[in-house]
Amino acid sequence: MTRPVVAITGPMRGAFGPRFMVACAVRMYGGKPLQVRPGDPIAELSYDAVVVTGGHDINPVLYAAEPEVQPKYDAERDALETAVIDDALARGLPLLGICRGAQLLNARRGGNLFQELKSHRKMTSNRWTILPLKTLCLESDSWLASLLAAPTCKINSLHNQAIDRVGDGLRIVGRDLDGIIQAVEDPSRPFLLGVQWHPEFLLFLRRQRRLFCALLQACRQPRSGSG
Incomplete structure (x- = not known):
């Protein structure tokens, strides 16, 4: 069987x-990673799934908002990942958005973001950490909860922005102890998931590896739906 190609932006x-680390996870479950960068000819690339990785905050113009903070923006990356997300949505490809990837997915579906989180935190630290020190609370009837097989689990935190208003067709399926959105999914798709944490840094945890395993499994299923 041909190995599914996973675009990693x-x-x-x-x-x-x-x-x-994302490439390692893709290979672990039988996929072929394709690293995609700004300037690459997207229309000429062939891939079966997409992982949009974390990084700098997205420009608020992408969700029709004025800047409230002064972070670093990457206009070329915003343009690349906007095109890749739109292509994956149009073709019904499995898509995993990690951190800024989840935020940009939400923006492409018409949602917006909190541009800073410090003022929204009461029970959790605003400190960044790659260690699983924060608690994720899952909606019990969600696909993600069934995949992770637990009502709560520990996650890391490397973000200073997060989803505010949820985009069209997306459902909130995970929050932290402050109620900040940590995961969204589209129940109408076999695999369309945005997570605010970084599972690629938690591959030593079986539960976190399941995200990548499910992504590759979805590549091998018939496509359904678009938009």
């Missing part, structure tokens, strides 16, 4: 660690 330079 990211910036022109850097982000070696996340890219490498």
Whole structure:
């Protein structure tokens, strides 16, 4: 059987660690990673699924908002990942958005973001950590809860923005202890998932590896739906 090709998006330079770890997970479950960067000819590339990795905040113009903070933006990356997400949505491809990837997916579906989170935190730390020190609370009837096989689990946290208004067709399926959205999914799709944490840094946990296993399994299923 042909190995499914998984497009892994990211910036022109850097982000070696996340890219490498996602690629390892893709290979672990029988896929072939395809690293995609700004400037690559998207229309000429062939892939069966997409992972949009984390990184700099997305430009608020993409969800029709004025800047409230002064983070670093990457216009070329925003353009690349917008095109890849739109292509995956149009063709019904399995898509996993990680951190900024979840945020951009939400924006492409018409949602918006909290541009800073410090003022929204009461019970959780605003500290960034790759270690699984924060609690994820899952909706019991969600696909993600069935995949992770637990009502709660531990996750890491490397973000300073998060989903506010949820985009069309997306359902909130996970929050942290402050109620900040940590996961969204589209119940009408075999695999359309956005997670605010970084599962690629938690591959030592079987539960987190299941996300990538399910992505590759979805590549081998008939496609359904678009938009």
